[in-house]
Amino acid sequence: MKPTNLAFLTTSALFSMCFTTSALADVDYHIDIDQPIHHLAQVSVSFPKTESTQLTVNLPVWRTGRYQVLPVADGVRLFEATDSKGKVLPWQRTASGEWTINLTQPTAVKVSYQLHANELGDRLRHIDESHAYLDASGVFMYSPEFRQQPITVEMKVPKGWKSFSGMDKGRNSHSFKAANYDVLADSPIETGINQHFSFEADGREYDVVFWGEGNYDTEQIITDLHKISGQASMIWDDYPFERYVYMVHATSGARGATEHLNSTVIQLPRFNFREREDYLRFISTASHEFIHTWNVKSYRPQGLVPYDYQSENMTDLLWVAEGSTSYFQNQLLLRAGVMTAKEFFEDLSLRIVLNENNPGRDTQSVAEASLGQWSSTWGDYAINHSVNIYSEGYLASMALDFSVIQDSQLAHSYRDVHKALYQNFKIPMGYNVADVQNILTTLTGKDYQPWWQKFVNQPFILEFDTLLAQAGLVTTYGDKAKTQVETGIGLSGLHADLVLATVAKNSPAWKAGLTAGDELIAVNGLKVTAEGFAKRFEDFKPGDKVKLTVFSNDRLKDVSMVLGEQPKGELSIQALESVTTEQKAFFKAWLGIDWPFDADGEWIKSDNDA
Known part of the structure; x- marks a missing residue:
């Protein structure tokens, strides 16, 4: 069994495996994509024999990577349950994503239902004539009683389709297997008419699957994904996977991306890949999701361990899970040579402008935003009185990074915090605020509770020029603003x-x-x-x-x-008129690259500059 799968076994499951694995009967899933033009499929789940008088089966009410309750079960019709002899069993719908089956004697149970899958924008499930994207959270029911059992997935798909997943292959090219439901729920399947590429980086295998026609350049994407995939050592000292799958969707309008256990799905409108601005958006997203393989999928806050698929998973550290990932994504691209320093600071400039024009930044803290993510909306009230865990979490991470670099006299950075989280709090453990603060104290020798109170537990306003001056930089609207x-x-x-x-x-x-x-x-x-x-x-x-x-x-x-x-006009970040050796050293400790300006304060050209 690969380390990837072991990471998702609970302590009790590991305990039981110490005695025997033969006692764990498989939960068998089957999906027949019989009416793709109408977004329909038939799903069945065969559960092992149970001694219970009732068997509860669930479809999650949210999917990993999106912290919001969704009407997932609305895509289910024609639910039926039968015993080991094929006899129909009585059942009741007992919650939004829950069915309770009544049993009169011990028996195996088979559940079947019709599935409607047309939620591409939610990256939950989508079936059409050309493909099926299947996130188990929106496709496959589970029983809490058998959540830790090994699973198999068998698919019947139209002729000519090819199937890919982060899960291990099963008996044929359209079947997969996993250690338990948690692995299944975090290992989406892409099957259909697609293009497939593969490469190796730093001893790991990578698959890249493209679905949909568009103006993307597969050669450039593969080249850059190869560069990105070899940059994990920027933060961590090993990998939580042996094989990783990038799934790229060129769509008719749907966009967004979601991280998974050892794969990701990234989607953009089909003609939004070619222009440099569009491409940077795509490749930055790929970097973001790749980083999530560690931050969230390998270690995450206690409120998210283990996942409760039937209700909200509350934590005040979502800003670390998402905002810090956003903070690191372009640093990884910068170090890989995929993004220029000029492009990096253009993105940071935009983030500064958005923050300074965000009326909610003096109302809500990143801790409160993390707790409120499950009920967050996008509207006039939210804009005026809220912050975003991604954008504000990015800036909180940046402030924390600068503080760690300064307090450790350039010996450590915020990257070392995440390295320590990965080393010490791998799932099934989870970390809390005190754990993060203890790591910060270990790295710097200082008490970080006051910092946390100022920048996390209450709204903060950053003085960007004061912050950036430590790295020899300044913001400007030009000489004649x-x-x-x-x-x-x-x-x-x-x-x-x-x-x-x-x-x-x-x-x-x-x-x-x-x-x-x-x-x-x-x-x-x-x-x-x-x-x-x-x-x-x-x-x-x-x-x-x-x-x-x-x-x-x-x-x-x-x-x-x-x-x-x-x-x-546009805000830009430039070098100070006079930059010291100490400021350049701080810059190097921050981003890991050499000073990118010449003696006249102009950007030093790189291969990616236009």
């Missing part, structure tokens, strides 16, 4: 009308009494259109008072708004 009008109005972009999607807290529009849902009709008595909205305000300057005519709750009214001021 200009300003432009600020309104605080955000449009959804979904309608031809001017319905306000968001109104930023404490912005000119907020102070004028506008709110999300109002419809803008005119500025100073003249009609304004969605297409001309931005240009219309270019006719004014900061400090001007304008009259806005709006429909608010279907009632026409006029409001007066004093226009605000914001920087015009």
Whole structure:
């Protein structure tokens, strides 16, 4: 059995295996993709003999990698349960993702049901004429009684399809096996008409599977994935897998990515790969998901160990699980030579601007955002009073990294924190806040509880220039910085009308009494259109008072708004005019690369520069 599978066995399961493995009968799954054009398949699960008077079977109400309850069971119809002789057994639906089967005598049980799979955007399940993407969380039911039993998966697929998964191969090219349901739930299957490539990096095997036509360059992607896959030693000292699978979807619009035990799925609209900006978005995502193989899949907060598939898994450390992964993703690309230093700092500049324009950063802490992730929404209230575990977690990680580098006198960095988490808290263990703080104290000799209180348990505002100056850097809008009008109005972009999607807290529009849902009709008595909205305000300057005519709750009214001021142009990160040897050393300790500026403060060209 591979270390990958052992990591997901609970202590009790390991205990039982010390005595015998023959006593563990397989749970057998079968899926027949019989109506792909209608997104339909037939699923059956055969459970071993049970002595219980009831057998509970579940379909998870969420999937790993997305911390939100989903209506997963809505894709199930024609549920049926039979005993070992084929006799139909009575059952009741007892919860959203739960069925309880009544038994009169010990027997094996077979469960069957029809599955509808058209949730590609959720990366949960999707079946069509060309492929099936199957995340077990949305496809295969389990019984808590048999969760730790070995499993097999047999598939009946259309002719010409090829099947791939991070699981071990079974009896044929369309079958797989795993140690238990936890491995199955974290090892999605991609089967269909696809392109397949393979390579080796640092003694590990990698498969890359492409589904869907698009403007991607397979040669470039394979080359860069090879570079990325050899960079794990940037943080960790070994691998939690022997083989890894990259699944790439070129879609008709669905996007996003999800990490898994020893694989990932990454999807973008089919023509969003070629341009450098698009490609960097794709390859950064690939880096993010690869890093997750350690951070989240090999070690994770106690609230997520073991997974409870039927309810929320609460933890105040999701910002470490997700935000720190975001923080490391471009560093890995930078060290691999896939991303230039200039591109790295362009991304960081954008993150700084987004943070400085986020009205929720003075309201919610990253700890609270972690706990609230399960109920988070995207709307006017959330934008004005919330932070994101990814973006804010990135900046909290950066602040922590700079603190560790400084407090350890360049001997350690935040990477060493994650190395220690991997070494000391591999699943089935889980780490908590005190564990992270203890690691920080060990590395630096300082008490990190005050830092934690300031930057994690309460909202924080970073002084970016003060922070970056340690590494010889400064933010700037240019030598001749200009300003432009600020309104605080955000449009959804979904309608031809001017319905306000968001109104930023404490912005000119907020102070004028506008709110999300109002419809803008005119500025100073003249009609304004969605297409001309931005240009219309270019006719004014900061400090001007304008009259806005709006429909608010279907009632026409006029409001007066004093226009605000914001920087015009793009923020960039540059070298300070005078950089010391100590600052360059800090820079090297931070990113692991040499100083990327020449004597005139210009970027030193690299192979990836345009």
